Amino acid sequence: MSAMTHVQTTLNGEAVEFLCEPRQSLLEVLRETLGLTGAKEGCNNGNCGACNVLIDGALVNACLVLAVEVQGRTLTTIEGIAPPGGLHPLQRQFLEHAALQCGFCTPGFIVAAKALLDRTPRPSELEVRQWLAGNLCRCTGYDRIVRAVLAAAEEAQT
Amino acid sequence: MPVVWIPALLRPLTGGQARVQAAGATVQAVIVSLEAQYPGLQARLITDGQLRPELAVVVDGQTSPLKLRQPLTDASEVHFVIAMSGGAGP
Amino acid sequence: MTTADKPTEFKVLGSTPLRQDGVDKVTGRAQYGADIRLPGMLYGAVLRSPHAHARIKAIDTRAAEAYPGVRAVVTAQDLPELESKVADLGEGSMNLRYQSNNILARDKVLYFGHAVAAVAAVNAHAAEAAAALIQVEYEVLPPVLDVRQAMRPDAPILLAELRTDELGQKGEQPTNVAAHYLDEAGDLEQGFREADVVVEREFTTAMVHQGYIEPQNATALVTADGQVTIWCSTQGAFGVREQTAEILRLPVSKIRVIPMEIGGGFGGKIGVYLEPLAVLLSRKSGHRPVKLTMSRRDVLAATGPTSGSYIKVKMGANRAGQITAAQATLIYEAGAYPGSPVGSAMGVIFAPYRIPNARVEGYDVVVNKPRTAAYRAPGGTNAAFASETVVDELAEKLGLDPLAFRLQNGVQEGDRRVNGVAYKRIGLLEVLRAAQSSAHYQTPLAGPNRGRGVAAGYWGNYGGKSSASASVNADGTVSLQEGSVDIGGSRTALAMQLAETLGLPIEAVRAAVADTDAVGETEGTYGSRTTFATGWAVYEVGQQLKTQLCERAARLWNVAAEQVQYAAGVFTSGEQRLTFAELAAQLDRLGGPVVASAAVQPKTWGPGFAAHIVDVEVDPETGKVQVLRYTAVQDAGKAVYPNYVASQMQGGAAQGIGWALNEEYVYDAQGRLLNANWLDYRMLVTLDLPMLETVIVEVPNPGHPFGVRGVGEVPIVPPAAAVANALYRAVGVRMAELPMAPGRLVAALQARQG
């Protein structure tokens, strides 16, 4: 086993430190070391988006990022999306629109959609579909997910 | 008497007949009387005292969970069909 | 929504409350199988075969055992050797010896990815490194990858003891054909003589995967007294318990299975893969908990897929538009062990039509590919792709509208299936009419290289065993424990049925999925059965609660129980009146808790039919197909939780469109899977699909207290055929192979031109 590296980061608004091996992915450290299991492993090679998190506001697949790379960066995971005591408009609209069946893809979709709305507050349907094309959902056929994101954008405007 | 529909693969045993009448108040009893008329049929439907696992018994259009113990009336229609995965239906 | 027969007024059913597990699932809090972490937990890894067909001559595990951090290594030697015994496991029966050999290969590996050994170590990296050190000596054998090759007399044999079964009659020769089935009705030759138009075509379809996003996982702990606890992702906790008990020869009472939240299954998470391994490793490592999770590569290579197939269909119709005869031969890949869904496929292929003369023949054939598992309406998509394409061509040749032709020949109550069984009340004709009058079908489609296709589909749905229990809380709420794993909102659909039964608002009922020690036996979430059968158990629980509560009210009011009425949440007797909550608050002084449980095994499940309409546009240069518009119409019986009914219809349609256009297992000549990842096994993404319109038709199932039929499976049956028919209308070629991938479509267009 290789030597551990010390990493300091800001995670969902709080300063966090952890030790990791250089080979460990951010996804592995989030899930196994930090106990944040909201980001899911669907493929571990960048094809499904179930592991989506934000690094300095940018959308990444946590399975493709090494944990040592987040030194000094700011991380947001699904656990950090909701405001205290409530739900984010995306979370609320996913529920209202029944935009999940098994829910396994849901954290990834919500994190990805947040990254979209943060830069494009009123996206078109096509923009939503283009942005979310890196996230796989096998249950819903995407219809309700796309509608939920559009509705969340609308909610945030009003 | 209940009417029994003979699975196509077993029709050589009934001289090609697709439907036969057989007396009996349960599926089991009907198979026993079928065997008397058409020797060899019972062994193709029952194994180790149970209906073959690949078969389902359908009585009056409904797959019976009671299988051999399913009670019958004189007007019953009995089918032995391939048991479907996940319920492709009788 | 269209409703047939007498509509019933419901208060809760048909409404759209938020799902009860919703907040956990949108906040990342819901605990799926791989999220579990127990003190002292070890991590497992599985070594898999690089060969499609080989004899195992020796396995040397010494280097793995010596690797730092390794706590246990197991091979098939650690599994009890089982007799052949067929167990009925929901969506398809399984031979337990084959099931055991699939979990760890004993003397032969039969497919690329077949598990050979497993390791538990202090972390996943050590386990993987150690597994790679296991030396396996193979004698490589020639693989057989195609069903028609596998049926040849000189084909390599996978299973030396296999003989073809024909309803209890065994063949004499070793073979790869596990079973031969036949259904016949009427006089086929006469039927074809009566036909004015006959269409005969051959089809092939590729092996595809369920594609659930959550990989298989299992964590097990065996304590020093031999008590086993398993946490896993499964469609049915009781099935895991039964299979694990059989495979490891353990008493059922020694095993407790705790179903975690499940990230999709679609039939692929009924059979066990990892659970017995986790138990063996926990036992061998000195009673430490062991977690196993599959990689996506393992999921694709070694779990799930549904059969590729070869299907030949011949149908005839007369000038009046009546189908006079139909014939089909279906040959389905079972994968490495017998058990393809060919029997189900035979039941699907001509199900929507009245056909006086028919012959349907099926073959279950083993090949060197993973053992197939159920996939949503198992076998149905392949079968309907073939038959519904031929039906479309018949309609075209007769100059008839494809929906009108289907309506003219469509089955209704009393019509007989090819196997002779008569339909009860079904809703096909209502579905076809709703499709005809849908906004989609009423809107003309124009433009070059565009076409509209339709197809119908059938699934029988299933009943099976279900249990539930509930207790009344002092504040007038009710806690429901039920045995069905919730994959897509079923907790809420069940709570709704209890609330409806009790005349309470949905907010008063909270449902929880119980583990195998906490509720009566319940079959898995498959066969479109949960809302139907577990819903029925819940209804019975509600009836019992009402009876008990009426007795308590009678005690309070000093009247006979029969003098108490209950309606809309209020108990009355003469002038006396008490709400549900008021009575609940007094239970302690009226005899203590009110608890009820019920178990059911209904036989009156009701078939469902669907009709799908699709518009496509083809780029003739590249063969790329864009789906422009899609509508799924389906008879759901009573739609309990309509948002989630529609979601099932959309999800099934999307899977079917992916199957139609993209998805396939690609093997090389040696039988190595070349596309065991999602970049190369391409599932549909947001950009591939338009919004998916749904029309829910409600023809109540007379065999259910609320009229429920199943919903989940039917919608994957029509899409491939509907897309193929649309492609024909768009560019004039009849595709006979799935997937209708760009390369194949371009080749077909070129062949037509020249």
Ligand code: FES
């Ligand atoms: S797990 Fe990271 S993209 Fe799939």
Ligand code: FES
């Ligand atoms: S809800 Fe199951 S994968 Fe999206």
